[in-house]
Amino acid sequence: MNDMTKPTKLADRKANKVRKRESRKREIAQSAIDALKLYGYARTTLRDIAAQSDMSMGSLHYYFEDKDELLIYCVQQYKSTFVETVTAAAQGMASPRDVKTAFCKALAETIAKEAELHRLWYDIRNQAMFDKTFVPVVSTIEKQLIEMMTPLAANRAQKELLYLRLDGAFRYLLQLQLTDTPRSLSEMTSLLEAIVE
Numbered sequence: 001m002n003d004m005t006k007p008t009k010l011a012d013r014k015a016n017k018v019r020k021r022e023s024r025k026r027e028i029a030q031s032a033i034d035a036l037k038l039y040g041y042a043r044t045t046l047r048d049i050a051a052q053s054d055m056s057m058g059s060l061h062y063y064f065e066d067k068d069e070l071l072i073y074c075v076q077q078y079k080s081t082f083v084e085t086v087t088a089a090a091q092g093m094a095s096p097r098d099v100k101t102a103f104c105k106a107l108a109e110t111i112a113k114e115a116e117l118h119r120l121w122y123d124i125r126n127q128a129m130f131d132k133t134f135v136p137v138v139s140t141i142e143k144q145l146i147e148m149m150t151p152l153a154a155n156r157a158q159k160e161l162l163y164l165r166l167d168g169a170f171r172y173l174l175q176l177q178l179t180d181t182p183r184s185l186s187e188m189t190s191l192l193e194a195i196v197e
Contacts, residue, residue, distance in 0.1 A: 025063050028053050029074045037116035041071060041123045072137045073126050075150055078117050079141045082110060083148050090151040099151050100196050101189070107170060108188035115177045122171060165195050 031053030036044050046067050064070040089106035092164045093099040109117065123140075128134035145167075149159040173188050183191070 015156055021063070025073065026077065028055070028060065028063055029070070029077055033074050033117065033120070036071065036120050041120070041127060043153065046070075048099045059091050060068060068131075068133050071124065072134065074138060075121060075141065079121060079144065082114075082117075083144050087148055087151070102197060104192035105185070107166070107192055108173070108185050111170065111173050111188060112182070115161065116162050116173055118170075118174050122174070159175055162196065166192065169195050174188060192195065 024102060028049075032044075034048045035048045035052040038044075039048065044067070046060060049056050049067070049070065053060070060070075082197065086103060086106045090099045090103040095101050117179065124134055125138050128138040142163075146156075146159050146163045149162045149166075153159040153162045169192060173183060176182055
């Protein structure tokens, strides 16, 4: 009986340690995102992130090897949440038109509420053209974004085409949002809906 409880306790301790570590990594990532939103990838240092999260550099390095690893973790977390939010908005809609409107409105709302986070995504995506470290995460996220088009497009080719069209409009509307010439939520939604037609 004791032989069976020891492995179970060890497994429970290990699982608990993994959960705590992951929870702490998410907390650090949130602090890092706050710094990255302000300064962007190129101008943010690990010292900025450590200061933002009230951690020493040593503690930060315990969880993340370097700034790139931390940034990749942050972007993965944020984009997964973004995909879930937009996808959930379109679920349960009765008609294709309602799906399109809900989907486009969710996109517009994230531009209005999370512009700095989206700016970080475009920053990383651009960095991937210069630094191969970011290529795998950008590729994975773009596959998720293309798959996010499922409620609006029937096959892979249509999803890719729709993603390309929406991405261009999304980036343009984001630029307006960040340069103090934002469009209203209804204007952004209408523009995005016209692209989905």
